[in-house]
Amino acid sequence: xxxxxxxxxxxxxxxxVIGHARAADETSxxxxxxxxxxxxxxxxxxxxxxxxxxxxxxxxxxRQDDKAIFGDRIDYDTLNEELHVVGNTRVEQxxxxxxxxxxxxxxxxxxxEMKEPVFTFNRQPTTPEAPAVxxxxxxxxxxxxxxxxGASAAPxxxxxxxxxxxxxxxxxxPDKERLYKARYTTCEAGVDDWYLRASELELDHHTETGTATxxxxxxxxxxxxxxxxxxxxxxxxxxxxxxAPSFGTTTKSGVELSIPYYWxxxxxxxxxxxxxxxxxxxxxxQGEFRYLGQDYSGEDSLELLPNDSQADRDRYYAKIVxxxxxxxxWSGNLHIERVSDDxxxxxxxxxxxxxxxxxxxxxxxxxxxxxxxxxxxxxERYQTLDDVSFPYQRLxxxxxxxxxxxxxxxxxxYGQWTKFDRSDHAPISxxxxxAPGTSLVTxxxxxxxxxxxxxxxxxxxxxxxxxxxxxxxxxxYKLDNAGFTxxxxxxxxxxxxxxxxxRSLPIFSLDSGLxxxxxxxxxxxxxxxxxxxxxxxxxxxxxxxxxxxxxxSGEADLSLSTLFSENKFTGNDRINDANQLxxxxxxxxxxxxxxxxxxxxxxxxxxxFSDRRVGLPGAEEITSSTSDIVAAITARLRNHWNVDAGWQxxxxxxRSVKSNIGARYNPEPGKVLNLSYRFTRDSLEQIDISSEWxxxxxxxxxxxxxxxxxxxxxxxxxxxxxxxxxxxxxxAVMQRVSVATDEDPNYAFFFQLELGGMTSIGTSPLSLLKxxxxxxxxxxxxxDQTR
Numbered sequence: 123x124x125x126x127x128x129x130x131x132x133x134x135x136x137x138x139v140i141g142h143a144r145a146a147d148e149t150s151x152x153x154x155x156x157x158x159x160x161x162x163x164x165x166x167x168x169x170x171x172x173x174x175x176x177x178x179x180x181x182x183x184x185r186q187d188d189k190a191i192f193g194d195r196i197d198y199d200t201l202n203e204e205l206h207v208v209g210n211t212r213v214e215q216x217x218x219x220x221x222x223x224x225x226x227x228x229x230x231x232x233x234x235e236m237k238e239p240v241f242t243f244n245r246q247p248t249t250p251e252a253p254a255v256x257x258x259x260x261x262x263x264x265x266x267x268x269x270x271x272g273a274s275a276a277p278x279x280x281x282x283x284x285x286x287x288x289x290x291x292x293x294x295x296p297d298k299e300r301l302y303k304a305r306y307t308t309c310e311a312g313v314d315d316w317y318l319r320a321s322e323l324e325l326d327h328h329t330e331t332g333t334a335t336x337x338x339x340x341x342x343x344x345x346x347x348x349x350x351x352x353x354x355x356x357x358x359x360x361x362x363x364x365x366a367p368s369f370g371t372t373t374k375s376g377v378e379l380s381i382p383y384y385w386x387x388x389x390x391x392x393x394x395x396x397x398x399x400x401x402x403x404x405x406x407x408q409g410e411f412r413y414l415g416q417d418y419s420g421e422d423s424l425e426l427l428p429n430d431s432q433a434d435r436d437r438y439y440a441k442i443v444x445x446x447x448x449x450x451x452w453s454g455n456l457h458i459e460r461v462s463d464d465x466x467x468x469x470x471x472x473x474x475x476x477x478x479x480x481x482x483x484x485x486x487x488x489x490x491x492x493x494x495x496x497x498x499x500x501x502e503r504y505q506t507l508d509d510v511s512f513p514y515q516r517l518x519x520x521x522x523x524x525x526x527x528x529x530x531x532x533x534x535x536y537g538q539w540t541k542f543d544r545s546d547h548a549p550i551s552x553x554x555x556x557a558p559g560t561s562l563v564t565x566x567x568x569x570x571x572x573x574x575x576x577x578x579x580x581x582x583x584x585x586x587x588x589x590x591x592x593x594x595x596x597x598x599y600k601l602d603n604a605g606f607t608x609x610x611x612x613x614x615x616x617x618x619x620x621x622x623x624x625r626s627l628p629i630f631s632l633d634s635g636l637x638x639x640x641x642x643x644x645x646x647x648x649x650x651x652x653x654x655x656x657x658x659x660x661x662x663x664x665x666x667x668x669x670x671x672x673x674x675s676g677e678a679d680l681s682l683s684t685l686f687s688e689n690k691f692t693g694n695d696r697i698n699d700a701n702q703l704x705x706x707x708x709x710x711x712x713x714x715x716x717x718x719x720x721x722x723x724x725x726x727x728x729x730x731f732s733d734r735r736v737g738l739p740g741a742e743e744i745t746s747s748t749s750d751i752v753a754a755i756t757a758r759l760r761n762h763w764n765v766d767a768g769w770q771x772x773x774x775x776x777r778s779v780k781s782n783i784g785a786r787y788n789p790e791p792g793k794v795l796n797l798s799y800r801f802t803r804d805s806l807e808q809i810d811i812s813s814e815w816x817x818x819x820x821x822x823x824x825x826x827x828x829x830x831x832x833x834x835x836x837x838x839x840x841x842x843x844x845x846x847x848x849x850x851x852x853x854a855v856m857q858r859v860s861v862a863t864d865e866d867p868n869y870a871f872f873f874q875l876e877l878g879g880m881t882s883i884g885t886s887p888l889s890l891l892k893x894x895x896x897x898x899x900x901x902x903x904x905x906d907q908t909r
Contacts, residue, residue: 161186161229163196174201182207189232190214191225203229211236216327218243218299220291232296239291239301242311243284243325284308288323297327306332308878309849316341316850316877320352331355339881341850346883354880362386365394368885372870374469376401378885380408390414403430406470420444425470433469437462454488464507468868480508495524503545512548514567514673517541530581534593536574538694542673543567566671568601568622572694576629586636591629595697598624599670625665627697631688632659641714648714656706656726658686664699664735671695672738679780680770682706682752685726696738701731718758725753746774762789779803786897792822792904794897807831812840812895820846822901824855826894836860840894842872842887846901851876855887878902 166180175198178184182196184205194209207225213236220241227234285308288301304323309315320334332354339347355361365382372378382396391413398406406427413420425439444456459482461467467479481504489498503515519540526533544567576593601622635656642649675693678684685706690698706726712719728749735743750772757765763785770780784798798810812826826840842855855872872887891898 163198165196175199186229188215191227193225205229205234216297218325218327220299222291227293232293235290235292237290238287240287241285241291241301283310285311286317286323299325301325304334306334306880307849308880313847313849315847316880318352318880331361339877341875341877347881360384360386360392365396366882366884370871370873370885372868373866374868375403380885382408400427403427403432403469417449418444418446427470433463433465435463437466437470439466439470451490451492452488453490454486456487457483457485459483460505461507464509467507480511481506481513494526495522497522506545506547509547512545514542514544517543530579532578532580534574534576534578536572538572539569540673541569566601566603568599568603568671570673570694571598571600572596584637586634588632588634591631591633593629594626595629596624596626597670597694597697601671623670625667625670625697627662627665629688629697630661632657633686634658649720650712650714652708652710652712654708654710656686656704656708658704660688660700660702660704662688662697662700665697667696667736668739675738677738677741680728680750680752681768682724682726682754685728685749685752691738696736699732699734699736702728703731704728719756720759721755721757723753723755725751727751748773750779763787777803788897791899792816792901794895794899796896805832808837814844814891814895814898817843822846824853824891824895824898836867838894840890842891844901846904849878851878851900851902853887855890857887857890876902 161184163176163178163182163184165178165182167178169177169179171177178196178198179194182193184191184196184198190213191205191207192210192212192214193207195207197206197208198204205225205227207227209223211222211225213220213225218241220236220239222236222239225234225236284306286301286304286306288304290302292300292302294300301323302321304320306318306320306323307314307316317340318334319338319340321336322334323337324333326332334352334354335350337349337352338345353361353363362385363383365384367379367381369377369379378398378400380396380398382394385393385395387393391411393411394409396408398408400406404427406425408426409424411422421441421443423439423441427437429435430437439461440459442456442458445453446455447453461482483502483504485500485502487498487500490496498521500516500519500521502519503517504513506512520538522535522537524533524535573596574593576591578589578591580589581587599622633656635654638653640651642651672695673693675691675695678687678690678692684690685704688700689696704726705728706724708722708724710719710723711721730747730749733743733745737743750770753769753771755765755767757763759765764787765783765785767783768781769778771777772779778801780802782798782800784796786797787793787795792814793816794814796810796812800806800808800810808828808830810826810828813823815823817823822844824840824842824844826838827836828838829836836858837860839858840855842853844853845851851874853872853874857870857872858867859870860867872885872890874882874884874886874888876882888900
């Protein structure tokens with residue numbers, strides 16, 4: 123016998139329509155779709171009392187809008203719109219499911235209560251209505267915050283799942299509930315690793331936030347945090363409040379403790395203020411201010427340590443960055459950094475990227491660009507931290523470039539005027555240079571003008587191309603002084619002073635290449651192999667440039683990119699004399715099914731038809747007829763190995779000059795092994811090994827070892843473990859960094875506990891891990907099927 127259900131009541135206020143019985147397995151149109159305010163009550167049995175009260179029993183169900191209520195019995199007063207549900211009560215709305223024994227609710231304003239509720243909340247995270255730059259400008263951990271010491275939200279793979287229970291829940295409107303003696307967690311059912319307990323908990327679905335009083339966070343049954351008041355977001359929206367305290371230890375500064383406060387000033391503006399206690403130095407104040415407008419953005423930082431107890435002085439670091447788009451092709455930016463002393467980074471940071479910095483920029487720039495022209499104006503100076511590397515200041519520099527295409531010709535124009543000055547702190551002292559038995563004494567300043575017009579005629583076909591180019595490079599100097607002499611070890615002058623002079627050099631080049639390809643099979647796979655030879659000829663006549671100053675020029679390293687450049691020098695102070703031909707051949711293997719490049723290999727060399735006579739001051743003249751051989755190979759193998767290698771070989775001494783090889787094995791997220799070796803003759807030889815790898819279910823090992831074979835000492839080391847319990851993660855990382863300005867290495871320890879979607883406690887090592895272990899994946903982001 124078929125089981126019948128009754129559509130007990132269907133109405134859109136103020137009208138009322140009595141429905142009809144239908145079979146349970148019979149489909150019918152959704153009557154609520156015609157009127158979103160309509161209410162549908164279904165049950166096994168229906169009783170009506172004087173057209174104002176109704177009782178539905180047996181699998182009773184009521185739906186209206188996005189709300190659904192279930193129970194063994196539903197009593198409904200149509201006059202007062204009061205609902206009473208008894209037995210196996212369940213309420214569903216906006217991803218929230220509340221279970222309990224009994225419910226009383228006023229339907230018009232959704233006010234009522236339920237005793238002994240158990241609730242779950244499951245919703246895909248929404249995109250915060252916040253400027254993207256404020257989520258990506260280096261403070262990702264601040265994008266979701268809470269007003270509790272130790273309650274910054276942690277990045278999580280959570281999709282918005284949460285659950286809990288309470289003694290009583292009170293419904294206070296369409297989007298708000300208040301729970302008493304409540305527990306809240308993002309762990310799955312049956313996993314009670316951590317809870318937020320509160321005497322009172324308010325959930326607001328409109329703002330997607332929760333507010334709790336007399337709240338404590340319990341981890342494994344142990345209270346680890348307490349606050350009289352806390353609010354937290356369901357998803358990743360920005361919110362003012364205290365962030366989790368970070369703590370750790372380093373050999374330079376001792377035990378560290380920081381309690382940041384995040385201030386969500388406006389949708390396009392925020393700030394973070396953090397006192398940082400250093401047991402060996404004192405209390406430091408850190409602050410960061412970020413903003414974003416329709417045409418501009420910026421980030422300002424300040425670190426202040428009054429009266430460092432070890433250095434016995436005030437110490438600070440300041441940074442100002444501003445980018446602005448003025449419209450009509452105009453833009454500008456400002457970048458200023460400054461520290462109180464040369465040892466600031468080595469004493470106060472654990473990042474080798476920071477400790478190796480020796481020049482801090484203080485730069486302002488304005489630029490314009492359109493389809494043909496680009497212009498930039500630059501003012502630039504540096505704070506030098508090693509008392510040796512003092513680059514020239516550009517006060518100012520103006521650059522104009524343009525490119526115009528016609529039917530068969532392309533015209534280019536490059537022009538620049540620069541005023542070079544020296545820092546007041548730069549000593550005019552002797553510095554050894556490459557030429558044996560000589561030394562350089564320099565203090566020359568002045569201006570330089572550069573103009574380089576050229577025209578080319580690119581001819582391209584599917585099988586190849588050829589591009590002849592002709593230009594004239596003009597350079598003129600106007601010096602403030604003549605502060606250059608080159609002397610030998612006996613003090614004898616071997617070169618005259620720099621002079622005001624100019625230089626005009628014609629430059630001719632011819633670039634050409636061909637493309638060949640063929641299809642072939644390897645076992646069951648089909649590939650396309652290409653063969654791409656390239657020839658590049660350059661002619662520049664010789665001009666004596668020994669009496670011209672060197673403001674910003676250096677010799678570029680030979681590589682597959684510089685092999686096809688007109689000038690082997692960077693900057694504009696030296697233009698090489700050239701009568702040379704560069705030759706390279708590239709071959710590729712492309713998977714015919716996927717289009718992926720599985721292999722690419724290139725080898726090249728330059729051939730000289732005359733000796734090179736132009737060089738930097740003190741450099742030896744090179745007379746060999748060929749350059750070093752350079753080669754590179756990139757492989758993306760099917761067994762999850764990626765290999766990149768480069769090689770430079772000197773045919774005169776028959777030895778390798780440079781080489782590097784790197785391999786990465788990455789079969790799936792959470793499994794990565796990086797191996798690399800770098801070698802530069804007479805200066806560098808290093809190995810670098812790093813890995814993230816599962817050690818046991820839910821356990822991951824983290825390691826990196828960067829070692830200098832030439833100096834026989836480690837440069838940077840890292841070891842740690844990461845545990846992923848699904849709804850929480852823990853990381854412990856030890857780092858060792860060799861500091862360039864100090865012989866003693868700096869050790870740092872990081873520990874972080876993430877309680878998914880709620881809080882992060884400790885000092886986050888995530889940015890360190892991403893930099894140190896290429897391919898690292900946060901365990902909370904590893905897909906479940908991989909995990």
